[in-house]
Amino acid sequence: MRRFGTAVLHAFRAVGGAARRAAPGAVVGMVTAAAAVAVGELAAVLTGPRTAPAIAVGSAAIDLTPTPLKEFAIRNFGTNDKLVLLIGIYTTLAVIAVVAGVLALRRLAYGLVLVALFGLVGAWAALSRPTGSFQDVWPSVLAALAGAAVMTLMAASARAAGMAAPSSRAQDVGPGPVDAFLPPWARDRRGFLTLAAGTAGAAAVTGLAGRVAVDKRYDVTLKRSRVRIPAPAVPAPPLPAGVHPDVAGLSGFITANPDFYRVDTALVLPQVDPDAWRLRIRGMVDHPLELTFADLLARPLIEHDQTLSCVSNEVGGSLVGTARWIGASLADLLREAGVRRGADQLVGRSVDGMTIGAPVESVLDGRTGLLAVAMNGEPLPVAHGFPCRMLIPGFYGYVSATKWLVDLELTTFADYDAYWVRRGWARLGPVKTASRIDVPRPFARVAAGTVTVAGVAWATHRGVDAVEIRADGGPWRPAGLAASDGPDTWRQWTGDLTLAAGPHRIEVRATDGTGAVQTEQRTDTFPSGSTGWHSVVITVV
Numbered sequence: 001m002r003r004f005g006t007a008v009l010h011a012f013r014a015v016g017g018a019a020r021r022a023a024p025g026a027v028v029g030m031v032t033a034a035a036a037v038a039v040g041e042l043a044a045v046l047t048g049p050r051t052a053p054a055i056a057v058g059s060a061a062i063d064l065t066p067t068p069l070k071e072f073a074i075r076n077f078g079t080n081d082k083l084v085l086l087i088g089i090y091t092t093l094a095v096i097a098v099v100a101g102v103l104a105l106r107r108l109a110y111g112l113v114l115v116a117l118f119g120l121v122g123a124w125a126a127l128s129r130p131t132g133s134f135q136d137v138w139p140s141v142l143a144a145l146a147g148a149a150v151m152t153l154m155a156a157s158a159r160a161a162g163m164a165a166p167s168s169r170a171q172d173v174g175p176g177p178v179d180a181f182l183p184p185w186a187r188d189r190r191g192f193l194t195l196a197a198g199t200a201g202a203a204a205v206t207g208l209a210g211r212v213a214v215d216k217r218y219d220v221t222l223k224r225s226r227v228r229i230p231a232p233a234v235p236a237p238p239l240p241a242g243v244h245p246d247v248a249g250l251s252g253f254i255t256a257n258p259d260f261y262r263v264d265t266a267l268v269l270p271q272v273d274p275d276a277w278r279l280r281i282r283g284m285v286d287h288p289l290e291l292t293f294a295d296l297l298a299r300p301l302i303e304h305d306q307t308l309s310c311v312s313n314e315v316g317g318s319l320v321g322t323a324r325w326i327g328a329s330l331a332d333l334l335r336e337a338g339v340r341r342g343a344d345q346l347v348g349r350s351v352d353g354m355t356i357g358a359p360v361e362s363v364l365d366g367r368t369g370l371l372a373v374a375m376n377g378e379p380l381p382v383a384h385g386f387p388c389r390m391l392i393p394g395f396y397g398y399v400s401a402t403k404w405l406v407d408l409e410l411t412t413f414a415d416y417d418a419y420w421v422r423r424g425w426a427r428l429g430p431v432k433t434a435s436r437i438d439v440p441r442p443f444a445r446v447a448a449g450t451v452t453v454a455g456v457a458w459a460t461h462r463g464v465d466a467v468e469i470r471a472d473g474g475p476w477r478p479a480g481l482a483a484s485d486g487p488d489t490w491r492q493w494t495g496d497l498t499l500a501a502g503p504h505r506i507e508v509r510a511t512d513g514t515g516a517v518q519t520e521q522r523t524d525t526f527p528s529g530s531t532g533w534h535s536v537v538i539t540v541v
Contacts, residue, residue, distance in 0.1 A: 024163040028154040029101020034203035036147030041210030043139035051136040053122035060125035119144025130353020160187040218271040227379040233300035240483035247454040249439040255321030274387040283410035286338030299328040311396035316534040327370030343410040348402030357418035393488040394461030399429035426528035433459040433518040435510040454494040463487030463513035507535040
């Protein structure tokens, strides 16, 4: 036992000794990374927030991430998935920086190779974006140059202070090309730490200043606040009385803008100036069109309630919401452009290059497709597509709801696959009939007797004609349906079950406007949306 304890002690001492020897290199690497990131953020003031190295790499990583991993991120992190990605990127950068710093104190060239690799990856990521251009590489290039300069200076200070690896100390290999420029105070241990702290502080100030300047320069909040949405030529009727049962815990019929789900690939929200915004309608049309935002607002606007859901929404999930939208008729614009025979796909392009393809026939079959400019009585929030997004009832968002829309192209499904289709998702994404129990919550403890069950059901553009509930696999019982606001919105429902003390499993299913009953079969969200009955387990006490 004593020998084992001695061995463990020696192991800890060895690890501690290695950590102490690596500490100067780790400091060099972290300070180098801080300086590089800061300069990249500052340079992005001129080229745009999406060109900052970490953001460019993160955006490329989203595109390269396999679909199952994306679904995992959405399922487990929801709207925080992008924050988790950025944390992962910065953590990875920190690890690489430590390795680069340790290598730099053994041989400077090794560390500089990793710094150059950082710049190359950032530049490649910026150019890989659909809207990337040569100027977008400058933040990564300048970041790498700044990192190389800082690493060279810090390594020279470490060598002069005798903190580098024995084979690379100044007294062993002679002064390096930068050593002559080191101030006298930076040639000992205290000077090395002072230089590191000062450089890190300057990097923090520079990076913060760059981020603030980017946010200020490209922020459209003020211009959005000045937008006045004209009264719609076709207003939506008031919500019917009884559209929302008075049950505590039941989702509101209209989802407030801050609570509306957001799922997209934009690591940084696009900031689109409404004064500079243009929408092109082109491709297989007789008369290509280009509209300004003022042109769009001058058209007869339509107000329409619609439930929007994400194809990544699992059974019982929250990636669904209902809003009152205002926008111009998409069908009218296509008719003005003149759709040519054979065009069966309408591709919407976002300002960041995202593409979404919808069936042309779904726009022209009489449903209320919109180029939406307002949501719940205010201009579209930036997170939901300001100044303009596309909406076509009956489809999941990945087929019908392009945000930050700047381009509409008439083409064919045979000639073009949109972003998500290229990644294996179904070309057509009609919303599947779904229902969800909001009350009681899973694992709730409720009093014995009559238990109120309530929730929502949707089958967008088909409507919901019936909802049924049951407990413990027993007979289905009809739930009471709230008033309908039309086939394009969800329908709320309530029902009562008499339950004895003990655990119980409550299930729900819906019937859509065509008479089709929601299927029990459970399927994953990929490639065309989840199916299955939602259930909750509760305890009656």
